[in-house]
Amino acid sequence: MSCKCCEKKISIERPRQCPECGHIFQGNGWDGIDAHWRAKHEAVLPYKEFWESLCKEHKS
Ligand SMILES: [Zn+2]
Ligand SMILES: [Zn+2]
Incomplete structure (x- = not known):
């Protein structure tokens, strides 16, 4: 599975990082x-499209 975060090679570990900027x-998530x-x-x-496109690992 691939999403915008996967494409930018952003770690699935926290903290969450915006794939655009x-x-x-x-905090502990996408607050x-x-x-x-x-x-x-x-x-x-x-x-809405960005959020729905996130893979399971990056969405959590
Ligand atoms: Zn992903
Ligand atoms: Zn951003």
């Missing part, structure tokens, strides 16, 4: 990804 999310994505990358790819 490299932003590192504080704030929806606001971050909508503010910065919504024009590239709608948030």
Whole structure:
């Protein structure tokens, strides 16, 4: 399986990292990804599509 994070060779270990800009999310997961994505990358790819495209390992 492959997703945007896999394509960018982002580790499946935490912390989570934005595959578009490299932003590192504080905490134990994707806290704030929806606001971050909508503010910065919504024009590239709608948030809903980005989120649904994540593989099981990166989504958790
Ligand atoms: Zn992945
Ligand atoms: Zn980003």
